[in-house]
Amino acid sequence: MAPSLPDKPSLEGLEEKWSARWHDTGVYRFDRSKSRDEVYSIDTPPPTVSGRLHPGHVCSYTHTDITARYWRMRGKEVFYPMGWDDNSLNVVRRVSIHYGVTCDPTLPFDAGFEPPGEGTSPPVPISRPNFVMLCEQLTTELEKSYYDLWTRAGLSVDWTHTYTTIGARAQRASQWGFLRLLERGLAYTAEAPTVWDVDFRTAIAQAELEDRELPGAYHRIAFHRADDGGDVFIETTRPELIPACVALVAHPDDERYQPLFGSEVTTPLFGARVPVKAHPLADPEKGSGIAMICTFGDVTDVTWWRELDLPVRSVIGPDGRLLPVTWGAPGWEAGDADRAQAAYDELVGKTAKQAQRRIVEMLGESAELVGEPKPITHPVKFWENGSRPLEIITNRQWFIRNGGRDEELRQAMLARGNELKWHPDFMRVRYENWVNGLNGDWNITRQLPFGVPIPLWYPIDAGGVVDWENPILPAFDDLPVDPSTDVPKGYTEAQRDQPGGFAGDPNVMDTWATSSLSPQIVGGWADDPDLFEKVFPYDLRPQAHEIIRTWLFYTVLRSHFEFDRLPWTDAAISGFVFDPTRKKLSKSAGNAPDDPMNLLTQHGADAVRYWAAGGRPGQDIALDPNQFKIGRRLAIKILNASKFVLSIEAGAGAAGAPVDPSAVANALDRSMLARLRSVIDDATRAFDDYDYTRAIERIEPFFWNFCDNYLELVKGRAYAGDASALAALRLALSVVLRLFAPFLPYVTEEVWSWREEGSIHRASWPTIDEIPSGGDTEILAAAADVLSELRKVKTEAKRSMKTPIASAVVRDAAARIAAARAATDDLREAGVVEGDLVFQEADGFSVDATLTEPAA
RNA sequence: GGGCGCUUAGCUCAGCUGGUAGAGCGCUGCCCUUACAAGGCAGUGGUCGGGGGUUCGAGUCCCUCAGCGCCCACCA
Secondary structure, three states: OOOOOOOOOOOOOHHHHHHHHHHHHOOOOOOOOOOHHHEEEEOOOOOEOOOOOOHHHHHHHHHHHHHHHHHHHOOOEEEOOEEEEOOOHHHHHHHHHHHOEEEOOOOOOOOOOOOOOOOOOOOEEEOHHHHHHHHHHHHHHHHHHHHHHHHHOOOOOOOOOEEEOOOHHHHHHHHHHHHHHHHOOOEEEEEEEEEEEOOOOEEOOHHHEEEEEEEEEEEEEEEEEOOOOOEEEEEEOOHHHHHHEEEEEEOOOOOOOHHHOOOEEEOOOOOOEEEEEEOOOOOOOOOOOEEEEEOOOOHHHHHHHHHOOOOOOOOEOOOOEEOOOOOOOOOOOOOOHHHHHHHHHOOOOOEHHHHHHHHHHHHHHOOOEEEEEEEEEEEEEEEOOOOOOOEEEEEEEEEEOOOOOOHHHHHHHHHHHHHOEEEOHHHHHHHHHHHHHOOOOEEOEEOOOOOOEOOOEEEEOOOOOEOOOOOEOOOHHHOOOOOOOOOOOOOOHHHEOOOOOEEEOOOEEOHHHHHOOHHHHHHOOOOOHHHHHHHOOEEEEEEEHHHHHHHHHHHHHHHHHHHOOOOEEEEEEEOOEEOOOOOOOOOOOOOOOOOHHHHHHHHOHHHHHHHHHOOOOOOOEEOOHHHHHHHHHHHHHHHHHHHHHHHHHHHOOOOOOOOOHHHOOOHHHHHHHHHHHHHHHHHHHHHHOOOHHHHHHHHHHHHHHHHHHHHHHHHHHHHOOOHHHHHHHHHHHHHHHHHHOOOOHHHHHHHHHHHOOOOHHHOOOOOHHHOOOOOOHHHHHHHHHHHHHHHHHHHHOOOOOOOOEEEEEEEEOHHHHHHHHOOHHHHHHHHOEOOOEEEEEOOOOEEEEEEOOOOO
8 A cells, every 4th residue: 555656755744753653553662572582682871861861862872773773674673672860869959949858868758748849948858768759750750851852863762661760660670689799798888988978978989989170289297206306298288187197108119218117206286196107109209208198088098098007097077077086085195185185176177178277377387387388280089979079988888899809800890891892892991991990899888868778777786786787688579678768577667776676777879789780670680580581681782981980880790790791792882972163052941052852853853863873983973063954965865866766667657566676687777786785785794883874874875876876877768667777776775765764764764655565664674685696886887977077068068967968979998988888878868968979998087078059 | 190082175074904085064166957956967175183114105004293082090
């Protein structure tokens, strides 16, 4: 039931029409009756539902979709789910504002809670389960706009397979995953120095650190030798940590300080005796070559503290302010405790910054500060979500082993990275850099109100002491649990936080502890083992390069532990989209020029996808309106050329007849098909290597040459009903449409529907076996060159293209002459050559043509 | 400090194993040619970042320098 060809084909309305049709017919629905080897599965990244999507998302998700469509046409059953990341601080902020609430895990669950709504001040505190419910509610609303965008963009996602990162399924998988690691000792708790954000008052992991350049100053400060041998000068950017100083350290080979090793010095202002130690990490070139070790100023301090077996003297509290301490008490010995206390009292309760200002004044007064501080700019560690420098404080955390302090595991993780196929390959280096630079296990504990709870309770003994080392575990069937409101088996709510009772773990997991299970979550590991078996291990993980150290690494780690294998065979790493003007576009909501929905409605989805296809894996790409224009033109060209081919066929009375490749006898036709055969070959190879850009770079020039030269040359013969021409045109059109289908799903589907049954997106990817063998590609090439020259003659004479040519002489090398001569009749027709068309052998290529005189 | 990527026409980029520089856009000119005027045809345009080297021959291989972007780093 092929519909009639449109008179004036147009792109208008195609997106609404086909996205609705695809939805209704379920073309992209995953068929779970297939076996694993018939499946191609994708571990889709879940975009955060808080922020707006931007063109970069459209670009990288299109890359994945192009790949998905290719494999679907290759006959694979494609598992292409979609996720929403609603387990993030952004979401917390958004939910808080939208509903006028704030999350307080100490509150009990309230089943009947109704949020007051936006603008409520102060926000209403609610329990964590209540907060999570609102989060899911908002996510559901936001999903709608995401669905609209992705659908419009033509993503061939199966919308019956979606997941979130805070919903019950994710929590269940996430908590189960954690408990399984706990059982095997791969997750453990420890009290340890922890990188700490003083505003959010939470621990964070190494993977979420970033450096920011901040102004600071070297302060040259005098320590006093205990043997009265004079002063030792150190330089520090953090003089406020002098009370936390537990040692000085210099390089073992540093002759200046060798005499001091093993001796003691006293700290300025506080008069605490600290040893002088040797350690190879101390850099003789830096500052005065001898440094003070504080607990803790930075991660080097932690290393020194651990390796030199030093005591702890903590002065920074979880809020970033200086803690009260009692000088003279054990661990806080001072030569003159009263003087030390007096000095310290000046600092207590101040932020690090305030304390620094005050202590510098005091050091100046005591003449222990030498000279003026030297201003510098230096990198300081921040949480990527934070706004104040991180501190390092000591407290109890849950860790997952990651190779940071286990060489065997580190090597195993490096081997996994090596086993994974990276696209592009050089991204592997980033993974290796990261694994090699790990300096500790993965701290998954976050002291945040919102997130997936750590699914543990702890017994409290009769004396009220919490037993952190022997947690109470939930049963698998009870997952997910929230220990802040749920009660462990065998206890009652009344026993919460009571002697002889239990304490719920108040903390949540790092979001990556959940995201790293995305293959497990969406594949049904914890709730649909049959599905999981069909999709795991996945074929593809598409993602951005900046989260290689987090999402990619952690996912590999979790899969390594749980399944002893990679979670996917291939990782496709996308680049960034940048603005061509290098300037930030306005982000004012709605009508920003880079709003993805605007791009799609303005230029058309196929056009935007065409642009995206130009971005190779791992390469940045400019947001270029020009490319949208070109893509749109290509789509229109496909409509028109297709209509032309099919209308000629209809005119010849051959409409609907099956394509018969064996009818292609003409040398020019066979030449065109020979070229097409190599295009199929190249494009297929490129796709197999995840290089969709290379694929379209082969397909597109073929198509334009097909239109500009082949169609023009063959036109006359086709109109006359030549069987070879008709068969070649139909065959080429069928192949070209299918080659373009992954890139331009709308226009190709539209054209396909004019003549074929079923969706092109379930049609088979073209193979070279469809093309008759043989054919000399030189014939079309040579004929096109001659045709070009004939046109040039007319252009230079400023005459119309239909101006007849009285006579023409073509000169070229023998082989080229032979090739062009094979298309003589078509050349005469296309070039409107009325008189002689002569071919002569010559050294170079030239065409002399004489036009007929214009009518008087 | 270590590493990765990039540097080819005004712009965006192809140039895979070395063999006389390519595409599109832009620009200029021409053409209502019955698939396409939101089009078609043709033309203009480059000492392939700099400097060395290997080779009969290098955008393509080696060394080195520079700029841009990014990753990592124990930055007192």
